[in-house]
Amino acid sequence: MGDAVVEAVDPYIRNRAPRSDEDLSRRIFCGALSWLTTDDDLQEYFKAYGNVNSALVMKDRETGQSRGFGFVEFSDADSVNTVLKSGPHKVNDRIIDIKRSLQQSEAPPSIHKSSTPPVPKSKLGMPPPPPLPSVSFKIFVGNLSPLTSVSSLKSHFSQFGPCTATLQPSTNSSPPSAYVQFPSPHPSILNTLHIINDKEVAVSHVPTSVSSTSSTVLAKREYVPRV
Numbered sequence: 001m002g003d004a005v006v007e008a009v010d011p012y013i014r015n016r017a018p019r020s021d022e023d024l025s026r027r028i029f030c031g032a033l034s035w036l037t038t039d040d041d042l043q044e045y046f047k048a049y050g051n052v053n054s055a056l057v058m059k060d061r062e063t064g065q066s067r068g069f070g071f072v073e074f075s076d077a078d079s080v081n082t083v084l085k086s087g088p089h090k091v092n093d094r095i096i097d098i099k100r101s102l103q104q105s106e107a108p109p110s111i112h113k114s115s116t117p118p119v120p121k122s123k124l125g126m127p128p129p130p131p132l133p134s135v136s137f138k139i140f141v142g143n144l145s146p147l148t149s150v151s152s153l154k155s156h157f158s159q160f161g162p163c164t165a166t167l168q169p170s171t172n173s174s175p176p177s178a179y180v181q182f183p184s185p186h187p188s189i190l191n192t193l194h195i196i197n198d199k200e201v202a203v204s205h206v207p208t209s210v211s212s213t214s215s216t217v218l219a220k221r222e223y224v225p226r227v
Contacts, residue, residue, distance in 0.1 A: 028099065028100060029071060031069045031099070031159065032096050032192070033094070034092040037092050039070070049079045050075065052073070055072045063152065067155065138182075139181075139203050141201050142204075144175055144177055144199070148197050150178075161186060165181075179206065190203060
């Protein structure tokens with residue numbers, strides 16, 4: 001996952017001394033949160049599964065807007081097991097994604113400063129063939145607010161994984177739009193309500209095999225704004 005994974009790792013791992021496995025076994029990661037969900041909302045919901053020590057919704061440092069995920073810590077690890085076995089879990093009329101809090105030993109290499117590992121060689125002494133390229137996933141985002149920037153687009157969509165964003169200027173007949181690309185497929189994006197800069201936007205898939213010019217036409221053709 002890249003940058004988004006770094007942000008989604010338990011903040012106690014990123015910003016403080018590593019916690020013990022016992023501490024981390026009492027914590028869960030909550031993803032796909034509604035932008036309206038607060039710390040209190042998470043605490044109120046999960047207290048039904050046991051005593052909640054803390055609940056934290058992660059926010060963008062610049063805008064203060066929710067990043068769509070957070071963490072909950074219970075007093076007892078059994079509460080985590082109960083949460084994981086139950087569900088689906090719905091907070092603020094939205095089904096959320098629950099996982100165990102990422103432990104330090106499971107954290108991706110990008111979180112820990114280390115040199116790039118050497119390229120392994122085959123038994124014949126020749127380097128192995130390069131890996132096959134991953135299938136990228138590109139979306140068209142329409143009906144954007146004029147205030148939307150590349151930074152706010154990346155802040156919103158990074159909850160689904162690392163991404164790049166390109167803004168398209170508005171015209172007399174259409175509001176600003178953008179393209180956002182991910183290194184791997186994320187079909188759940190198409191079934192999610194997206195609100196950026198306090199405005200509901202429309203998202204449609206752009207096949208990567210389509211040329212840049214024709215994909216623009218295709219994406220706009222798929223977009224049907226709400227009345």
